[in-house]
Amino acid sequence: MIANTAATALAGILFAILQSTLISKIIPISAIPDLSLLILIASAWRYGSMTGEIAGFFIGICLDAMGLAPLGFHAFTYTLIGYLFGRLQDNISPGPFFLPILAAVVATILKYGGSLLLALVFGLNSGAVRYLSFATVWEILFNAVLAPLIFFTVLFIARITEGRRSGFQ
Amino acid sequence: MRERDDQGVRPEAILAVLLIISILLIIFSGAFQDRSGKEWGPRFVVSVQRMFGQTTEHIKNGFGSLRRLREMRSQYESVLERLGDYQGLEREVVELRRENENLKRQLGYSASLEYDHIPARVIAGDPSNLFASVTIDKGTRDGVRIGMVVTAFQDGFFGLLGKVETVGTSSSQVRPLVDPDHYVAARLDKTRYEGLVEGRGNDEGELLMKYVRKTAQDVVCVNDLIVTSGMNSLYPPGLFIGRIREIHSREYSATLELILTPIIDVKKTEYVFLLEEK
Numbered sequence: 001m002i003a004n005t006a007a008t009a010l011a012g013i014l015f016a017i018l019q020s021t022l023i024s025k026i027i028p029i030s031a032i033p034d035l036s037l038l039i040l041i042a043s044a045w046r047y048g049s050m051t052g053e054i055a056g057f058f059i060g061i062c063l064d065a066m067g068l069a070p071l072g073f074h075a076f077t078y079t080l081i082g083y084l085f086g087r088l089q090d091n092i093s094p095g096p097f098f099l100p101i102l103a104a105v106v107a108t109i110l111k112y113g114g115s116l117l118l119a120l121v122f123g124l125n126s127g128a129v130r131y132l133s134f135a136t137v138w139e140i141l142f143n144a145v146l147a148p149l150i151f152f153t154v155l156f157i158a159r160i161t162e163g164r165r166s167g168f169q
Numbered sequence: 170m171r172e173r174d175d176q177g178v179r180p181e182a183i184l185a186v187l188l189i190i191s192i193l194l195i196i197f198s199g200a201f202q203d204r205s206g207k208e209w210g211p212r213f214v215v216s217v218q219r220m221f222g223q224t225t226e227h228i229k230n231g232f233g234s235l236r237r238l239r240e241m242r243s244q245y246e247s248v249l250e251r252l253g254d255y256q257g258l259e260r261e262v263v264e265l266r267r268e269n270e271n272l273k274r275q276l277g278y279s280a281s282l283e284y285d286h287i288p289a290r291v292i293a294g295d296p297s298n299l300f301a302s303v304t305i306d307k308g309t310r311d312g313v314r315i316g317m318v319v320t321a322f323q324d325g326f327f328g329l330l331g332k333v334e335t336v337g338t339s340s341s342q343v344r345p346l347v348d349p350d351h352y353v354a355a356r357l358d359k360t361r362y363e364g365l366v367e368g369r370g371n372d373e374g375e376l377l378m379k380y381v382r383k384t385a386q387d388v389v390c391v392n393d394l395i396v397t398s399g400m401n402s403l404y405p406p407g408l409f410i411g412r413i414r415e416i417h418s419r420e421y422s423a424t425l426e427l428i429l430t431p432i433i434d435v436k437k438t439e440y441v442f443l444l445e446e447k
Binding site for chain 1: 178180181183184187188190191192193194195196198217218221222224225228229292293294295296297298299300301302304334335342344348374436
């Protein structure tokens with residue numbers, strides 16, 4: 001579990017760094033896909049709630065460190081999302097297309113909903129957090145399009161690593 | 170298999186602990202009252218961010234070079250039929266001259282500034298779409314302090330980009346003008362009417378200038394320039410802020426509202442200049 005959690009957190013942090021540097025410069029509009037969120041939900045779905053919530057916490061802390069978000073802001077929402085998607089582990093198989101896309105859309109909406117809730121509870125300037133804009137719609141679209149690829153990659157890597165582990169036993 | 174069975178710890182218990190930690194962090198970081206306290210940023214993340222920022226530039230340059238090479242090849246083939254390979258060389262020269270002129274302009278701006286300043290490079294943006302911020306590659310080690318005014322040179326204008334919000338040892342985060350928490354005392358460059366500019370936080374990066382006296386209605390035009398008035402202590406006077414895009418005059422209001430397009434496009438900015446206090 002520790003290896004899976006660490007790998008998920010590291011991959012999420014790496015993608016968060018890519019989002020703030022390479023991806024934000026490549027995409028001409030003021031919206032970027034949240035690849036770290038996609039990595040988180042794919043891993044949580046594969047490895048369970050424990051992996052999802054712990055990895056989500058660390059990814060969120062790093063996102064807070066890299067931007068102007070208050071410390072704990074993303075950590076709260078990503079922990080919650082990681083836990084919720086981890087609950088699906090034993091219940092539903094993600095499949096190749098439809099469920100990953102649906103999961104990406106739901107996770108993005110949860111992220112914005114959680115952020116709105118936090119801002120309301122803690123009295124953050126409502127204008128400082130951009131909840132409903134074209135960037136939100138673009139992010140949902142980007143995430144939905146990229147979700148099948150990220151899910152496929154995560155599940156592919158999981159199968160390889162689990163195959164190796166079982167081969168050693 | 171679910172991990173809790175192996176470890177004997179329920180995920181719900183860990184979830185509760187992590188959420189409580191998150192909430193305590195939000196409360197004790199004092200972020201909602203004073204975001205200047207965020208000195209805790211893990212340095213390794215900033216270092217990696219800086220590395221990726223530079224790598225991005227290299228990759229961009231690499232792709233640019235590949236594109237130029239392809240163009241040169243096609244030109245070479247057509248030139249072989251007619252004049253030779255001078256056109257390809259000429260393009261390279263033009264490109265270098267353009268780059269040279271751009272650098273000279275940046276240097277010229279740097280030299281012409283009346284204020285002591287620190288040049289810096291933009292290495293990253295905000296990793297999420299929820300907030301607007303810019304990360305630069307200078308920190309306390311280079312003399313950067315919280316609240317320093319950040320300017321940039323773009324399309325022949327040097328304008329206000331924002332102010333330094335948090336400072337690390339080797340990097341800092343800038344809150345751009347488009348952030349709704351940002352207020353700047355401003356005036357119309359031509360007619361000298363005063364007002365207050367604030368970010369609108371929207372995708373277009375628009376700014377809103379409020380409290381402009383209604384008597385200005387007859388003399389204000391679209392595309393007029395707005396500059397800092399220097400009426401507050403933070404921003405020096407005369408820095409370009411934006412151009413008027415729309416003018417709104419409401420019957421019930423004694424003032425005008427002007428929608429502005431910022432002079433400095435944050436997305437296109439590569440280099441910035443941090444102004445020292447007088």
